[in-house]
Amino acid sequence: MTVARAPSVAGGRPAARSMRLIGDDDRARSVVARAADDEPAAASAPAAGEPEFAFEPKKKIRPRRDGSKTKRAKIKVEGMAIEAAKGTAPVTLQSASEEAYILFLFAYIVVIFGAGLFLAVSAFGILPENVDNWVTETLYPAYSPIVIGFLLFSSVYGLVKTRNDPDSASGR
Secondary structure, three states: OOEEOOOOOOOOOOOOHHHHEEHHHHHHHHHHHHHHHHHHHHHHHOOOOOOOOOHHHHHHOOOOOOOOOOOOOOOOOOOOHHHHHOOOOOOOOHHHHHHHHHHHHHHHHHHHHHHHHHHHHOOOOOOOHHHHHHHHHHHHHHHHHHHHHHHHHHHHHHHHHHHHOOOOOOOO
């Protein structure tokens, strides 16, 4: 398609209406029409405070749902594991002994932690002389065997739990 343009008007742009079209008339007319539509927009400057390009779509504001109309499923699930988790299951001898053993391990680790703090404080020399002598002669040599005892007790608990668990690989 070939477009023959007329001489420019003031401002350096050719007048859109004065173009003579040669070739594909429909396509050429649409190009000229688009050029004519663009001229007024290009000549006008944006107003003060308006951005030069405004491509942001308007946001639709939706009201929030409060959940009052939401339908919830009502299913009653029963089972031993659920009752045990809620604390409504009857206490068995195995669960009572396991709970007591875990309480023993907890008390044991609290003693280890307290003794470690006591050893740390005595290292700074702020304790009285007789307490510092007791820590040096009694507590310090006994601390490592106490920690080893905790490791043994917790390992035995782990082995018993693994052996009793039918899903574990070593319990088969």
